[in-house]
Structure formats: C-alpha cells, structure tokens
Amino acid sequence: MANIANHEEGSESDLSKVVLDTFRWMILARTFEDRISNIYRSGKIFGGVYVGKGQEAFSASMAINLVKGQDVYSPLIRDMAGRSAFGEPLVDAARTYMGSSNGPTKGRDGNVHRGNPREGMPTMISHLGAMISVVSGVLFARRIKGTLNNSVGATTIGDGGTSTGAFHEALNLAAVEKLPLIVSIANNQFAYSTPTSKQFACHDLVDKAVGYGVNGINVDGTDLIDCIQGFQSCIQKARAGEGPQIVVGNLLRLSGHGEHDDAPYISEEIKKSKLGIDCLKKSEKRILDEGWCNQNDIDDMFKNAVNEVNSAIETAESESAPDPYSHDWNAYSSVKFDQ
Amino acid sequence: MSITYLEAIREAQALALKNSEDVFIYGQDIGLFGGAFKSTKGLYNDYPNRVIDSPISEDAMVGLAVGAAIEGMRPIIEMQFADFSSVGFNQIVNQAATMYWRTSVPCPITIRLPSGGTPGSGPFHSQCMETIYAHYPGTIVMTPSTVEDAYSMLLEAVSIDDPVIFCEHKYLYYHLKAESLPRKALPAQKARILRPGRHATIIAYSAMVHEAVSAAEILSKDGYEIEIVDLRCVKPIDIDTVLGSIARTGRVLAVGESFPWGGVTAEIISQISSEGFNLLDAPPARLNSIDTPIPYHPELWRYHRPTANSIEEKIRKLIKE
Numbered sequence: 001m002a003n004i005a006n007h008e009e010g011s012e013s014d015l016s017k018v019v020l021d022t023f024r025w026m027i028l029a030r031t032f033e034d035r036i037s038n039i040y041r042s043g044k045i046f047g048g049v050y051v052g053k054g055q056e057a058f059s060a061s062m063a064i065n066l067v068k069g070q071d072v073y074s075p076l077i078r079d080m081a082g083r084s085a086f087g088e089p090l091v092d093a094a095r096t097y098m099g100s101s102n103g104p105t106k107g108r109d110g111n112v113h114r115g116n117p118r119e120g121m122p123t124m125i126s127h128l129g130a131m132i133s134v135v136s137g138v139l140f141a142r143r144i145k146g147t148l149n150n151s152v153g154a155t156t157i158g159d160g161g162t163s164t165g166a167f168h169e170a171l172n173l174a175a176v177e178k179l180p181l182i183v184s185i186a187n188n189q190f191a192y193s194t195p196t197s198k199q200f201a202c203h204d205l206v207d208k209a210v211g212y213g214v215n216g217i218n219v220d221g222t223d224l225i226d227c228i229q230g231f232q233s234c235i236q237k238a239r240a241g242e243g244p245q246i247v248v249g250n251l252l253r254l255s256g257h258g259e260h261d262d263a264p265y266i267s268e269e270i271k272k273s274k275l276g277i278d279c280l281k282k283s284e285k286r287i288l289d290e291g292w293c294n295q296n297d298i299d300d301m302f303k304n305a306v307n308e309v310n311s312a313i314e315t316a317e318s319e320s321a322p323d324p325y326s327h328d329w330n331a332y333s334s335v336k337f338d339q
Numbered sequence: 340m341s342i343t344y345l346e347a348i349r350e351a352q353a354l355a356l357k358n359s360e361d362v363f364i365y366g367q368d369i370g371l372f373g374g375a376f377k378s379t380k381g382l383y384n385d386y387p388n389r390v391i392d393s394p395i396s397e398d399a400m401v402g403l404a405v406g407a408a409i410e411g412m413r414p415i416i417e418m419q420f421a422d423f424s425s426v427g428f429n430q431i432v433n434q435a436a437t438m439y440w441r442t443s444v445p446c447p448i449t450i451r452l453p454s455g456g457t458p459g460s461g462p463f464h465s466q467c468m469e470t471i472y473a474h475y476p477g478t479i480v481m482t483p484s485t486v487e488d489a490y491s492m493l494l495e496a497v498s499i500d501d502p503v504i505f506c507e508h509k510y511l512y513y514h515l516k517a518e519s520l521p522r523k524a525l526p527a528q529k530a531r532i533l534r535p536g537r538h539a540t541i542i543a544y545s546a547m548v549h550e551a552v553s554a555a556e557i558l559s560k561d562g563y564e565i566e567i568v569d570l571r572c573v574k575p576i577d578i579d580t581v582l583g584s585i586a587r588t589g590r591v592l593a594v595g596e597s598f599p600w601g602g603v604t605a606e607i608i609s610q611i612s613s614e615g616f617n618l619l620d621a622p623p624a625r626l627n628s629i630d631t632p633i634p635y636h637p638e639l640w641r642y643h644r645p646t647a648n649s650i651e652e653k654i655r656k657l658i659k660e
Contacts (some may be wrong), residue, residue, distance in 0.1 A: 001492065109441050117409045117444045126435050133399040137406020138415075144363055144388055144412070166429070169396035173403065176394055331436070331476040333445040334500040334576070337527070 016292040018228060022064045022085065023302055025284050026056035029081035029303040030280055032090065035313060036097050037259050044051040046099050047110045052078035052105075054254030055186050058278035060085040060153055061227035062184050062247070065235045072138045072153035074122040074131040077112045078186060078253070079156055088114075088121065090308055095318035107322035130167030131155050131184060136170060139179045151182040152238045160191020162208065163199055167319070171244065175212045180238040182231070182245045186221065188253035189275060193265045206248045221251030222274070224283040252276045341545040342520060345512035347486045348378045348451075351493035351521060352415060357384045362497060365400060366417030367452075375419050376453060376512060397427035404448040405435050413447045413497055416541065420451035421506065422466045432585035435502040436477030442481035445500040446477075449493070454482075455508040455546055455596055456644055458637035465543070465633040465640075467595070469493040470602035472504040473574035480504045481527055482549035486517035488571060491524030507548040512659050515549075530577035532584060536566030539590035539654055541580055542607055547594045553647035557655060565654060573603045581607065582615040589620035596644050599627035626653050 004084060032154040033051040052059055055078045063085035073086045091243040093171040095103030096114040104114045104126050105123075116124030121132050159228035161167055162185060174181045187205050189196055203206060209216025215237060221229035227249060252275040256263040270276060284298060342350070355362045357634035362384075370392040373380035383390040393400050393619045397418060404414040424431065439447040455463035463529065473480040479501055483489045489507060492549055496503035525531060533548065534555055543551040548569045555565040566582050570576060585591050591611060603623040611623050626645045634640050 105441055112530075113441065114444065117438075117442050121441050122406065122409060125437070125440075127433055129616070130402060130430060130434055131428070132405040133396075134409070134638050137403035137408075138410045139406070140403055141410035141412045142405035144358070144407075165426075166402070168396050169394075169399035170402060173394055173396050173399040237621025287546070332479075332501050333439045333441045335479070 007174075009149065012271060016290065019283070019287060020145070022057070022069050022224060024289060024305075025060045025085040026081050026280055026283065027301050027304045028084050028090065028308060029056050029060070029099040031302065032093065032312070033080055033084060035309050036146065037075070039097075039313070040259050045053030045097055049259040050077040050096070050112055050257070051195070052080050053257065054223065054252055054278060055249070057224040057227050057252060057283060058184065058221040058249035059156070060184055061224065061229045062156065062182070062252060065152055065231045066152070066226065068120060070120075070151045072120045072123060072135050072151070073117070073156040074135050074153075076124055076131070076156045076158070076161075076167060078188070080159070082156065086121065090312040094331045095319065097320055098316040100316045100319040101322040102319045103194070103316075127166065128157060128161035129164035129170060132157070132167060132170035132181070133173060136179050136181055138173045138175070139181060143179075147182070149241060150239055152182060152235055154182040154184070155183070156184045156186065158191060159185065159187045159189065159195065159196050159199055159205060162205060166252050170213045171214070174244045175214050178241070178243040179239070181299065182234055182238050182300060184313045185246060185248045185249050187248050189270060190253055190257075190263075190266060190312070192257040193263070204248075206246065206306060212244070214246060215242060215324070216246035217250050218250060220316045222277040222279045222282055250275060251279070254278060267339035341516040341650055342486060343513055343516055344489050344507070345378055346484045346506055347490035347517070347520060348493055348519070349380055349382070351490045352379060353382060353385070355494060356382060356414070356495045357387055360389075360539045361412045362415065362419060363391065363407070363412060364415045365393050367390050367393055367395055367419045369417050374417060376509070378451075379417065383526045386611045388493060391434065391456060397423055398430050401427040401430035401448075401450065401488075402434060403429065404450075405438065405446060408446045408448050409444060413449070415449045415451060417451045418453065420464050421454040421468045422463050424450065424452055424468055425545065428471075431472065431478070431502065431504070432475040432623040436475045438477075439501065440477060446502050447483060447500045449496045449503045451505045451507060453509050454506040456633055456640055459509050459635060460633070460639055461635035462632040467506065467597035469504070469506045469573050470597050473603065476506055478502050478574060479528075479570050479572070482506045482508075482545040484508070484511070484545050484569050486515050487524065488623055489576045490520050492527045492571065495524070495527045506545060508621055510546045511549075523573075528575055529578060530571055530580040531567045531569045532569040532580065533565065533567065536564035537588055537590065538563045538565060539652070539657055540568060540584040540588045541650065542568045542570060542593040543595075543597065544573055544602075544603070547596050550647045550650055551594055552643060553652035554654060557647065557651050563652060563654070563658065570603075576607060576610065578610050578614065581611065582618065585611060585615055589618065591619070591623045592650070592653055593625045594645050594650055595625075595627050597627060599630050602627065621657055624653055624657050626650060644655060
C-alpha cells in the first residue's frame with residue numbers, strides 16, 4: 001500500500017503515482033469480484049456475494065490514504081478495493097468466500113465478514129452503523145493510553161446505513177469526544193431496493209455533518225482523483241486534531257444488492273446519468289489522457305490482477321473445509337463450557 | 340464499620356482502576372456527579388482520565404467498549420438502569436458476544452446493569468435482564484446477592500476475558516450491609532449452599548435469595564428445613580451444586596424475579612429434569628413474576644414479584660406432593 005503525504009502540495013508525479021497505485025487496487029478488486037461472482041453462479045460459494053462494482057474508486061481512495069500498522073480501518077460490504085489497498089491479503093478474501101478452514105474466520109463467518117481486529121481491521125457485523133462506535137472505541141482507548149499519536153480510524157457505510165440509530169449515536173459520540181474518525185458514506189442511491197427518497201429527507205447527506213458539528217464534504221464517487229484528494233484532505237484534518245470527518249461519495253451501485261439480485265428497480269435513466277459512470281473506465285481514460293502510463297501498462301495491470309486472483313482462488317480451493325467433529329465449539333476465550 | 344452492597348460495587352471499581360491502567364469506566368453521569376446511584380462516587384477525582392461521562396447512547400457506549408477491548412483495555416460500562424441496555428442490545432449480543440468466536444480476539448468488557456424492582460419504579464426502571472443476555476452464546480452473566488459477592492464477583496468480572504453482564508440488584512444497594520469486604524472469594528461461577536436443609540431446595544439468585552431466606556425462616560417454625568442454593572452466576576449455571584442439593588432434599592423450587600416465560604428458572608428446571616429426574620420426589624416447581632410489565636404502585640409491585648410469602652406458599656404445596 002502507499003502513503004501519499006502532501007501530494008496536494010507536491011508534484012504531478014506524486015499525484016500520478018498515487019492514482020496509479022489506487023487504480024491497481026481497483027483493478028484487483030473488480031477482477032476478484034467478477035471471478036467470485038462467476039464461482040457463485042456455478043454454485044460453489046456458501047452464502048451470498050456482495051460486490052463493490054462502481055464503488056472501487058471511492059473505497060480504495062480512503063484506504064490508500066491510511067497507514068497500515070498505525071491506522072484503523074473497518075470496511076463494509078462494498079469495500080473489496082479498500083480492503084486490498086489497506087493491506088488485506090487477497091487469499092484471505094478468497095478463503096472467506098470459499099469457506100477454507102485457514103481463513104481469518106475459520107469458516108465461522110463468510111464473504112465480507114472478515115478482518116483482523118488486532119491488525120487494525122475490526123471485523124464487520126451485519127448491523128449497519130455498528131462499526132462506527134467500535135472504531136471510535138479503538139481511538140478512545142489509544143487516547144486514554146497515550147498511544148493515539150498520529151493515528152486515525154476510518155470506517156464506511158452507505159446511504160441506507162445513515163438511517164440507523166447506531167449511526168447517529170456513534171457519530172454524535174465521536175463528535176463529542178472529537179475523535180480522529182473518518183466516516184465515508186457511499187451514496188450509491190439504493191439500499192437494497194430502497195431509493196434515497198425513502199431513506200432520508202435532508203437535501204444532501206453531507207448536511208448531516210452540520211448537525212453533528214463535524215466537517216463534511218461531497219466528492220464525485222465516480223472520479224478517482226476527486227476521491228483521492230477529498231479523502232486526503234479530510235484524513236489530514238482528522239490527523240491534525242480537527243475531529244470527525246464525513247466524506248460522501250455520490251455514485252451508483254453498478255450491481256444488485258448481492259449477486260442474487262438483478263436489481264430491476266434501478267432505472268435506465270439513472271444508469272445513464274453521471275452517477276452511473278463506471279469509475280474504473282473513467283479512471284483508465286483519465287490516466288491515458290494524462291499520459292501517466294500507456295495502454296500496455298494498463299493491460300499488464302489487468303493481467304497481473306488475473307494472475308493474483310487465480311493464485312488466491314487456487315490456494316483457497318485447495319484448502320480443507322472446517323471439520324465439525326474436530327472444531328473447537330467454544331464461544332468463550334476464558335472458559336470451556338460442556339457441550 | 341459497615342459497608343453496603345452499593346459501596347462494595349464502588350470499592351471493587353476503585354480497586355480495579357487502581358490495579359490496572361487498562362480499566363476505565365464509561366457511562367451516563369458517572370464522572371464528577373458519581374452516577375445516578377453514586378456507585379462511582381469520588382472515582383473521577385482519583386482517575387479523571389478513566390472515569391468518563393458518555394452521551395445517552397447505549398449502543399455507541401457498548402460499541403466503544405468493544406473497540407477499546409480490541410485495543411487491549413478492560414472497560415466497565417455502566418448502564419444507568421438495566422432496562423436501557425435494550426438500546427445497546429445489538430452491540431452486546433451481536434458485536435461483543437460473538438467477537439471471540441468470529442475473530443479469535445477476546446472481548447473483556449464488563450457491563451453493569453442496575454437491575455430489578457424497587458417500589459415505585461415502574462415498567463422501565465425495574466427490569467431483570469439476565470435471561471435475555473444469558474440466552475446468547477459468548478456472554479457470562481453474574482447475579483450477586485450479597486455485599487461480599489458484589490465486590491468479589493465484580494473484580495472477577497473485570498478480570499475475565501469475555502463479556503460479562505453484571506446484574507447488580509438495586510433493591511440490595513442500600514438494604515444489604517456487611518462488616519468488611521472479603522479477601523478471598525468463591526469463584527464466580529460456583530453456586531453456594533447458603534442454608535442447609537433436608538425437606539426441599541430453593542434455587543435462587545440476586546434479590547430473590549433474600550426472599551427465599553425469609554421464607555425458609557417462616558417454614559422453620561413448622562419444623563421444615565429448607566436448603567437454599569444461591570446460583571450467583573446464571574450463565575454458566577453450576578448444575579452440579581444444584582443436583583447435589585436435590586439429591587439431599589428430593590424437592591426443588593426455582594425462584595427468579597424476571598418474567599415467567601422461559602428464562603433462568605425454566606433452564607434450571609429443564610436441566611434438573613433431564614439430568615436429575617431420578618433425584619426428584621415431586622415435580623420440580625418454579626416461581627417468577629406475573630407475566631405483565633412491572634407495575635408502578637408499591638402495592639401492585641409487591642404482588643407482582645415473588646416474595647417470602649409466595650415462596651412459602653409454593654414450598655408448602657411442594658412438600659405435600
């Protein structure tokens with residue numbers, strides 16, 4: 001992963017480097033999720049598949065601005081690109097989808113419910129808004145212990161998740177405590193099938209920031225450079241002690257809620273709007289237009305991604321499934337209950 | 340010198356804060372004000388960075404505790420009343436209780452629930468929530484009935500690497516007194532034979548232990564010797580001590596203050612029926628509150644929960660069977 005300190009004030013080569021780094025993670029995420037979707041359709045995935053198609057630029061741009069080993073990052077369901085950019089091993093993603101006993105959850109939870117809390121990636125539960133206070137808790141503890149230093153915590157949510165009580169409680173708490181927290185809101189226009197008109201009544205989601213007394217910005221979620229610069233600015237503010245930051249990315253979910261959903265409720269009109277632009281294609285065009293690399297380089301990026309994905313899937317497929325007879329059926333770390 | 344149940348809880352927290360810099364207390368009005376019941380009185384003065392007021396946000400309070408636990412701390416969360424923990428329910432049962440199972444990272448948090456009825460408190464300041472939390476895998480649920488247990492079990496709760504739901508009974512806060520705090524204690528997960536007997540066993544926990552003792556006193560005047568088992572911890576249940584008692588008496592009544600449908604007493608009867616059926620001389624009995632929300636008026640409230648008299652009546656019937 002890359003750390004891009006001060007590229008706003010830096011040279012164009014700094015910007016091109018971080019754009020290319022982020023673009024590579026976007027390609028890897030798209031390639032991986034396309035492949036996982038195909039495997040799902042062949043019936044080899046247990047449970048659902050939830051992809052971040054169309055949200056890769058927004059997702060990866062947050063994580064590329066974080067520092068693994070220092071910062072905390074709790075991704076949600078459409079953050080394959082962010083997870084990879086933060087440093088999640090691709091094979092762990094494959095293992096969790098394929099149910100390998102070597103995965104981070106050992107088959108106890110699947111698909112997007114993977115992480116490593118002790119390495120800065122708290123593992124998401126399905127209840128929306130619940131991870132915001134958990135990330136805040138890590139930061140709060142560091143402040144008590146005097147180990148906060150320059151670190152920040154980041155977590156992500158969608159337009160639907162902003163309607164929960166957990167979102168409200170956690171944002172308010174983080175604001176009261178002025179924690180260095182960044183919350184990205186992927187405003188992808190639909191929560192499963194529910195449009196934003198049935199989700200919130202404020203003019204713009206970013207208006208919620210004012211109510212909490214925190215800084216908030218809008219970025220064009222289809223535009224990689226706008227995303228990178230928006231997150232960089234907000235993360236720098238959080239590091240500088242300016243309290244929680246909200247970054248709203250306006251974009252469209254270019255998939256169903258999950259791969260089981262063909263999303264007939266998404267109109268052709270919105271698909272053809274600016275929100276429906278594919279961030280991956282838009283980034284590729286911009287990179288070529290700017291001359292930051294050539295078509296051959298981009299072709300190589302895709303080839304490398306395919307190789308990496310093949311290798312991760314192959315590894316996960318070759319590993320054993322969890323064995324219920326030898327499994328440690330114990331939900332406690334401190335006691336062993338008779339079963 | 341004497342010390343109350345409430346003061347014991349305060350003293351346990353003071354010692355926990357002193358023993359480890361990883362311990363902090365987070366809750367509503369618990370800082371300078373010392374808490375709605377004063378169970379953190381004065382602690383803010385000694386530990387201003389680790390006794391911290393929260394907003395009225397039970398969900399976020401527990402979520403914050405989970406994050407702090409990931410970072411190696413051992414938070415104590417005070418719910419102002421057990422009843423309000425329902426707002427933090429999701430974070431307790433889905434986030435905290437599942438964390439070790441999902442991630443292999445322990446979640447050492449203690450959630451203090453000021454529980455149970457007092458006259459005039461009504462439906463939303465009187466609840467006993469132990470059944471709800473005991474139902475979920477991953478939680479340990481403690482229900483201390485004595486000053487000594489309130490102290491030693493809270494210290495043990497903070498030292499345990501799993502989420503502990505600590506149900507402290509508000510009715511006992513000021514009523515119970517002890518001469519001193521214990522230096523040694525029975526492990527929290529062991530039940531205690533509080534009173535030996537031979538005609539019947541009462542299994543009780545929390546404030547109901549004292550109602551059971553009063554009932555046993557009344558019954559002793561007629562020559563009945565009633566054994567009382569104080570469960571102390573309702574998840575896990577020390578079923579061996581329970582069965583040992585029933586082996587001596589042959590008759591059992593399980594008493595709980597919480598609502599009657601399912602719950603701790605039903606679980607005890609279920610375990611006794613399947614593991615100790617041959618020890619029984621009569622059908623196992625149970626007594627809980629009436630199956631309505633908890634009433635406000637003291638006359639209704641006294642009738643709603645089990646009392647020494649209703650326990651006595653139930654035991655007389657059980658002995659005749």
